[in-house]
Every structure is written in C-alpha cells, then in structure tokens.
Amino acid sequence: MSLLKFTSKGIYCSQADVYLDPWKGVNKALITHGHSDHARWGSKHYITNEINVPIIKHRLGSISVSGKKYGESFKVNGVKFSFHPAGHVPGSSQIRVEYRGEVWVFTGDYKTQKDGISSPFEPIKCNTFITECTFGLPVFQWEEPKYIHAKINDWWAKNQSGKITSLLMGYSLGKIQRLLKHIDPSIGKIYTHNATEQMTKVLRQFIDFPETHLITRNTTKREVEGNLILAPPAVMGSAWVKKFGHLSTGYASGWMAFRGARRRRAIDHAFVLSDHADWKGLISAIKYTGCENVITTHGYTDIFAQYLCEQGWNARTEKTQYDTETLEKAIAE
Numbered sequence: 224m225s226l227l228k229f230t231s232k233g234i235y236c237s238q239a240d241v242y243l244d245p246w247k248g249v250n251k252a253l254i255t256h257g258h259s260d261h262a263r264w265g266s267k268h269y270i271t272n273e274i275n276v277p278i279i280k281h282r283l284g285s286i287s288v289s290g291k292k293y294g295e296s297f298k299v300n301g302v303k304f305s306f307h308p309a310g311h312v313p314g315s316s317q318i319r320v321e322y323r324g325e326v327w328v329f330t331g332d333y334k335t336q337k338d339g340i341s342s343p344f345e346p347i348k349c350n351t352f353i354t355e356c357t358f359g360l361p362v363f364q365w366e367e368p369k370y371i372h373a374k375i376n377d378w379w380a381k382n383q384s385g386k387i388t389s390l391l392m393g394y395s396l397g398k399i400q401r402l403l404k405h406i407d408p409s410i411g412k413i414y415t416h417n418a419t420e421q422m423t424k425v426l427r428q429f430i431d432f433p434e435t436h437l438i439t440r441n442t443t444k445r446e447v448e449g450n451l452i453l454a455p456p457a458v459m460g461s462a463w464v465k466k467f468g469h470l471s472t473g474y475a476s477g478w479m480a481f482r483g484a485r486r487r488r489a490i491d492h493a494f495v496l497s498d499h500a501d502w503k504g505l506i507s508a509i510k511y512t513g514c515e516n517v518i519t520t521h522g523y524t525d526i527f528a529q530y531l532c533e534q535g536w537n538a539r540t541e542k543t544q545y546d547t548e549t550l551e552k553a554i555a556e
Contacts, residue, residue, distance in 0.1 A: 226320060226327050227353070229541045234329060234353070236320060239299035242266075243318055243329050246544040253304065255331025256315035257282055257396055260545045272306045274429055275314030278396065281425050293342060309333040310344030311498050312397030313426055319347055328512065329353040332545075334497065335504035336368055338401045340430050344500075346511030353518045354509065355545070357499040358477055359527035365477070365501040371494050372405035375473065378492055379451050382471045383411050386449045390464065392456045393475040395422045397498050399453050400430065402475055406451065408433040414447050416454035416463070444468050459489075477501075509536070521545040 228235045233245030233252075241251045248265025255261050255271075257278035262269075264283045271279060273290030280286065291297065293316070296305045306316035311332040320327045326349040333355065335344045375391065382389045393399050399419045406413060413435045415423065420437045438452065444467050456474060458464050474490045477497025499522075500508060509517060509531070517538040519528045524540040531538035 226322055226325050226351070227329070229543070234543075236302060238322055239302040239304070241270075241299055241302075241304075243320075244331060244545070251299075253318055254279060255309065255318060255329070256312055258312070258332070258394075261331055270304075272314050272316045275316070277425050277428070278314050278422075281422065282396075293345075307347055308342035308345045310335060310337070310341050313341050313400065313429060315341060315397075317345070317347060319349070325350055327351045327353065328514075330355060330508075332357070332499060333508065334500045335508055336365060336500075338368060338498070339404050340400055340426075341397075344508065346508065349512050349514050351516040351518065352509055352512045352514040353520060353541075354505065355499065356505055356519050356522035356524060356527040358497060358501050359505055359519070359523035361502045363477065363480060363497075363501045364503060365497060366495065368405075368496065371475075371496045372402075375402065375405070375475070375494055376407045376410065378471070378473060379406075380410050383449045388444075388447050388449060388467055388470050389451045389473065390454060390458075390467075390470045391451060391473045391475065392454055392459065393496075394498075395419045395455045398475055398496070399423065399455075400426055400432065401496070401498070403432050403435070403453060404430065406433060410451070412436055412447075412450040414438050414442070414450055414452045416452070416458060418455050419453050 232247040232249055234243040241253055242249045243253045244255050244261040245252050250267045252266040253270050257275055262279045269288040276288055276290040291306050293308055296303050303321040305319045309315040309317045309331055311334055318329045328347050328349040333344055337343050379389045393402055395418045400423055415435045415437055447467055471491050473492040475494040475496040479493035479495045515537055517531050517536050519540045520543045528538040528540045
C-alpha cells in the first residue's frame with residue numbers, strides 16, 4: 224500500500240490516520256500553509272508550522288491548532304512527520320512523511336527563489352515527491368526579484384512626481400507582504416486595503432515591514448494622492464477604488480507573463496512576480512530530492528508529468544482541489 228493516498232477528502236496517511244491539506248473536514252489535518260485552498264475550515268484539529276498558526280487562526284477563526292518548528296519531528300502511530308520550509312509564503316511548509324524506511328514529501332505550494340520574508344525552500348531527500356506545477360511550462364522563467372522590485376519603486380516614484388496615485392495589487396497573504404517588504408518608503412506614504420492590512424498585522428510579529436496607513440471610509444482622494452495603495456485584486460473596478468479618481472494600476476503575479484492577462488484586466492503595469500516555482504525551479508527541486516517517483520497535483524499536471532517521464536522519472540498525476548492561483552482567477556478576481 225502507498226504511504227500516502229489521494230482520497231475524496233484529501234491526501235491521507237492511513238497508518239497515522241491523518242490528512243495533509245484536506246479539502247473536507249477531518250479529525251486531524253496537517254497543513255502546509257495558510258492559503259484558503261490548502262487550509263480549510265471544518266477539521267477537529269490542525270497541525271502546522273508555528274508561524275502559520277496565527278495565520279490560519281486569523282483566516283479560520285476559533286480552531287484547535289498546534290504549531291511545530293521547522294525540522295521538528297513528531298510521530299503518529301509510528302509514522303514520523305516534520306515540516307520544512309517551502310519558500311512559498313511566510314509559514315509555508317513541505318511535509319516530510321517517513322515510515323519503515325520509506326520517505327514521501329508533500330510540497331503544498333513552493334518556490335525556490337528567495338523573497339525576503341519566507342524561510343527559503345529546503346530540498347529534502349525522499350523516495351516520492353508530491354509537487355505542484357502551477358507554472359510547469361518552459362515558457363515560465365522568472366527574472367531575479369530584485370529587478371522587479373526596482374521596477375515597482377521606479378513606477379511609484381514616477382507617479383508620485385506627477386501626483387498620480389499608484390494602486391498595486393496582489394494576494395493578501397504572501398504577495399502583498401513581499402511587495403511591502405521591498406517598497407521604498409522614502410518615496411511617500413503606503414496605504415492599505417483592510418484585507419491586506421489585517422493580514423500584514425498578523426505577520427508583523429515575525430517580519431519587519433515599513434509603516435502602513437489603513438484606508439477607512441473617511442480617507443479622502445486628496446490624502447492618498449501621489450502615494451501608494453496596496454490592495455487585493457478584487458478591488459479592481461469597485462466603488463472602493465473609484466472614489467480615489469484616476470489611478471495608475473499595477474498587478475504583481477506570475478500570470479502577468481501572459482500579455483493577455485494584463486490586457487483583459489486593463490492593468491497599466493504588469494509585474495511578473497510569483498510565489499510559485501518557475502520551470503527551472505520545479506526541475507531543480509525535483510533533482511535535489513533524489514526521488515524515483517513524482518506525483519504532480521495542480522497546475523500543468525499532465526504536460527509536466529509527461530516531461531518528467533521522458534527524463535527518466537516515474538511520474539504520474541493526481542486530482543486535488545488545490546486551485547488558488549490560476550490564470551482565470553488572475554483575470555477575474
């Protein structure tokens with residue numbers, strides 16, 4: 224029998240009777256990170272990295288949860304588990320599962336580029352590697368992040384000199400904090416949407432961020448003029464944004480590599496910045512593990528698995544309900 228099985232509730236370890244990132248409520252859930260498709264409400268008890276504890280409490284409310292340090296081993300019915308840095312967002316983990324000499328690693332979501340706020344991805348030796356492949360095509364090759372952050376600061380500085388307000392959008396957990404960490408606060412004031420402000424507030428206990436100012440119903444167009452607003456992509460075209468008049472809009476996402484995504488969202492400036500591994504990152508991560516077997520779970524699963532088989536790995540796909548970042552959502556949210 225396989226150490227881990229894909230079931231209607233999620234990835235299941237029958238020997239330990241625990242699930243990894245289940246999409247339905249279970250008795251015991253091991254959670255890789257705080258994005259809503261991997262950390263869902265309804266389980267009786269959650270176990271996750273200690274940094275992810277306040278994140279999922281913020282998102283899921285009153286839950287029973289315990290935190291583990293990176294690399295800390297614990298056993299459940301003879302099965303040894305441990306959480307290791309995934310580099311995806313703060314508190315994100317890969318889950319290592321070992322039983323009777325067999326080792327599996329479930330990555331959740333991950334990236335191999337360092338972002339300045341997340342513990343860097345840690346390669347783990349294993350027999351079977353369960354990997355995402357959100358950007359599992361050779362066309363996805365990320366530029367060094369420092370150049371993207373420089374472009375963002377240049378864009379804001381240019382707008383500020385012309386008294387044009389800059390609206391920069393990204394996911395509320397991970398992307399916004401990554402942007403905030405590398406923003407040059409000397410350019411002007413940084414304003415935030417409530418969703419991004421509250422998540423950033425949770426993470427300030429772990430990460431040093433520049434000062435931000437929460438936008439309220441009393442915040443005026445004149446106050447934010449020439450400054451920067453950080454917000455989730457759902458605000459685009461909303462009444463909340465329209466009250467600030469003409470804005471220069473920017474969106475940070477790996478999907479901005481597609482020109483069509485920028486055009487369909489009517490974005491002024493697209494910044495290709497992803498919290499997922501690109502093609503080279505995926506391949507290098509798999510090579511480092513020394514694994515024989517690879518299971519692709521979400522993204523370009525079939526294409527990526529076929530490529531891996533051609534390169535000598537025993538690769539296959541499995542269906543899951545992990546779908547946070549897709550091109551359609553990048554356009555529609």
